[in-house]
Amino acid sequence: MVTVQGVVDRVGPTMLRAVHAAAAPQSVTDVVIAEPGRRNVIAAGDLVLGVAVGGRKDAVDLIRHSRGAAGVLLKQPQAGDKEVLNAAKEAEIAIVEVRQEAAWAQLVWLLRAVLDAAADDESDGDVEQFGDLFRLADAVAAVIDAPVTIEDANSRVLAYSSRQDRTDPARVSTIMGRRVPDDVLARFRSRGVFRQLSKGRSVIFVPAQRDGTLPRLIVPIRMGGELLGSMWAVVDGEVSDERSAAFADTGPVVALHLLRRRARVDAERMRSAELVRAVLSGSTGGRTAAAELGLDEQPHRVIAIDAASEDAADAEGVRLALWERMTRGVGRRPAVADLHGVLYAVVPDKGWTQLREVLSTGEPLVAAGAPVALTDLPLSRSQADETLALLRTGLVGTRLAGYEEVWSSLVLHRVAAASKASGVAELGPLAGLKEMDLDTLYQWLRHPGDPREASRALRIHPNTFRYRMKKIGEVVDLDDPDVRLALLAQLVTLKWA
Incomplete structure (x- = not known):
């Protein structure tokens, strides 16, 4: 398992900074969001996110309630407050500062990805040199001597190396959002980058752009002709052939790791889906499946x-x-x-x-x-x-x-479905009316005594509505309440079935 400091190191300084270390560091096992007005059940190894913390008192209360957890994540000013840090020392719990511009929702997803990567590392003993994608990104960055991201085929960030402080706003947004932002994607797409990726180029160089985006060196990650993803290095400028070749040579190693990771994720997802199906079907093992799903x-x-x-x-x-x-x-x-x-x-x-x-x-x-x-x-x-x-x-x-x-709409829908099979709508004078007359009659029945509201629903003038209703009244006896009810039942069948 990974410690609090390990999580901070993997997420990187663009989002997290450790401000207080526990005397006895724990392994992190889960992420818990502290909900406003509710006392969450906190377990050993939990990382507690102070999403709802509004001031010093809230932060201190959260830390005391989280005693035994691995750490508490807070934004400034609470993360640097002396009383908050003293409470953390008493509770023997780590405090991590979340950068002000970081979105909590994005951070939750990123932290879970880090914990998944750490779990993968433990369960995959044959991968010694590159235990997880984050360490693999660091190793690739050392080869190319530039900060690197590893992305899947949908431009979602799977891992990134250290030294991201040497990049540009586009890279920072990519890491914080866990995927390449739409505007950045559009710029690279307009330069034909993704077309070159799909064609199998071994290395792609993208020069600096006028908006301040630094040059990129991109390597497609392929296995058996399938594009699994890509690696993006932010470079200073043109890269020598030797460095480009060395960067490209890391592709097969990353591809093996992505295939192994995808197989594991697919297996877990299939198992989870089987459990969900058991729960939804109400099978005899439904309660056991629910427990396994948490x-x-x-x-x-x-x-x-x-x-x-x-x-x-x-x-x-x-x-x-x-x-x-x-x-x-x-x-x-x-x-x-x-x-x-x-x-x-x-x-x-x-x-x-x-x-x-x-x-x-x-x-x-x-x-x-x-x-x-x-x-x-x-x-x-x-x-x-x-x-x-x-x-x-x-x-x-x-x-x-x-x-x-939507219970009222469901009632009408059920009634219409039941009536359609019996041919209810085929009885009486309804078949002789035009479609616009049916719409007019339907709104008249829906808005009894309110022709203005009925005409507004039809987007016609009230006088036009009255004229139409006069013509309908010559065909149908609208003074009979039973006739009105029967017509409404027929029209509901036509409209809702």
């Missing part, structure tokens, strides 16, 4: 996300992006499974508000079942499925909804 007894929701795409590569990219966004939303790896183009996640109900905000900015449809006990997760899944089916119709005018929020 789901506690608090209420959970099942989230269903429409991640289907005709392009398989695009769909995989969407799923990975959603996985990362969900992790930011719940502060840990979510329990996720992909079934028939739908991405299911089991998340604590208390984290739904924050996760909802994270997921609301994307394109995919997102539906949430109601919060339930672990034994009732199959029910929450069926509710999420029904809500997702409703969102797909486009009738509710939103891309994200919870089951309990």
